[in-house]
Amino acid sequence: MKHCLTIAGSDSSGGAGIQGDLKTFSAHATFGMSVITAVTAQNTQGVFDVEDMNPSIIANQIEAIFDDIVVHAIKIGMVSKIETIEVIAKTLKKYSLPPLVLDPVMISKSGYNLLKPEAKKALIEKLFPMATLITPNLPETEEILGYKIKNLEVMKQAAKDLHSLGPDYILVKGGHLAYTATDILYDGKNFYSFKQERIKTTHTHGTGCSLSSAITANLAKGFPMTKAVKAAKEYITTAILHGFPIGKGVGPTHHFYELYKKAGIQYE
Numbered sequence: 001m002k003h004c005l006t007i008a009g010s011d012s013s014g015g016a017g018i019q020g021d022l023k024t025f026s027a028h029a030t031f032g033m034s035v036i037t038a039v040t041a042q043n044t045q046g047v048f049d050v051e052d053m054n055p056s057i058i059a060n061q062i063e064a065i066f067d068d069i070v071v072h073a074i075k076i077g078m079v080s081k082i083e084t085i086e087v088i089a090k091t092l093k094k095y096s097l098p099p100l101v102l103d104p105v106m107i108s109k110s111g112y113n114l115l116k117p118e119a120k121k122a123l124i125e126k127l128f129p130m131a132t133l134i135t136p137n138l139p140e141t142e143e144i145l146g147y148k149i150k151n152l153e154v155m156k157q158a159a160k161d162l163h164s165l166g167p168d169y170i171l172v173k174g175g176h177l178a179y180t181a182t183d184i185l186y187d188g189k190n191f192y193s194f195k196q197e198r199i200k201t202t203h204t205h206g207t208g209c210s211l212s213s214a215i216t217a218n219l220a221k222g223f224p225m226t227k228a229v230k231a232a233k234e235y236i237t238t239a240i241l242h243g244f245p246i247g248k249g250v251g252p253t254h255h256f257y258e259l260y261k262k263a264g265i266q267y268e
């Protein structure tokens with residue numbers, strides 16, 4: 001059993017953040033562990049409140065895990081503010097790190113700033129160079145690079161520009177493109193395209209969190225990067241296809257669809 005760690009925010013509605021990550025780790029038959037950076041009050045309609053954890057409890061959570069348990073891969077999600085970013089970087093640097101997937105979460109689909117605008121620089125300078133892979137969506141890529149991205153050619157240029165900021169691999173996610181759901185992976189030399197039909201659904205809450213966690217679980221199992229992304233892309237596509245209409249807004253994806261199907265589990 002491989003052990004995956006998510007360092008992220010709590011989503012009270014269970015589709016994204018820590019909860020979505022742990023479900024994804026479990027769906028990949030890995031053991032999930034968590035460091036909570038912030039607690040959000042959110043549901044399928046929006047984010048209503050955020051309380052950031054103190055840097056000391058963030059450091060203590062990381063140390064409690066690394067001082068006792070082997071971590072095979074790490075995912076970092078919502079990091080909120082400068083102090084949170086600084087303490088994560090400083091504490092992780094004490095250890096020899098496994099593959100690290102950084103999802104540079106900035107704004108929720110409902111439009112809430114999950115990263116304070118003044119913390120963008122710290123995210124890029126302190127965490128990007130530590131990352132094996134970063135997985136920005138299009139609005140995040142535009143915010144980091146300062147130019148608009150409307151097609152796959154510009155996504156490729158963006159991946160190159162992001163690579164110069166320090167991560168080993170870049171995955172620019174195309175979930176916000178109008179005509180296709182194509183993601184572009186760049187390793188500093190070659191581009192790899194992961195294409196799927198765009199599914200007509202409103203239930204896409206937590207897609208980015210689940211994709212990055214699925215990649216993390218696959219890296220923990222020792223998959224090479226291209227295989228880890230390919231398998232994760234297939235996983236998130238199925239999860240989106242079977243998304244749940246819970247709540248009054250954007251519902252979550254189905255983290256366990258394949259497992260339930262194989263086990264013959266019935267649900268209403």
Ligand SMILES: Nc1ncnc2c1ncn2[C@@H]1O[C@H](COP(=O)(O)OP(=O)(O)O)[C@@H](O)[C@H]1O
Nearest residue numbers: 137173174175176181182197198199207208211
């Ligand atoms: N409607 C959709 N149909 C198929 N795949 C989608 C759809 N929306 C998002 N995806 C895929 O889900 C993953 C998460 O992407 P995205 O939605 O861009 O991230 P985020 O949740 O961070 O905004 C990507 O692989 C993207 O291509």
Ligand SMILES: Cc1ncc(COP(=O)(O)OP(=O)(O)O)c(N)n1
Nearest residue numbers: 009016017108109205206207208209
């Ligand atoms: C606590 C928390 N972390 C991250 C997100 C963003 O999730 P993401 O998968 O990028 O997309 P949406 O949930 O915004 O659709 C979040 N909402 N909450």
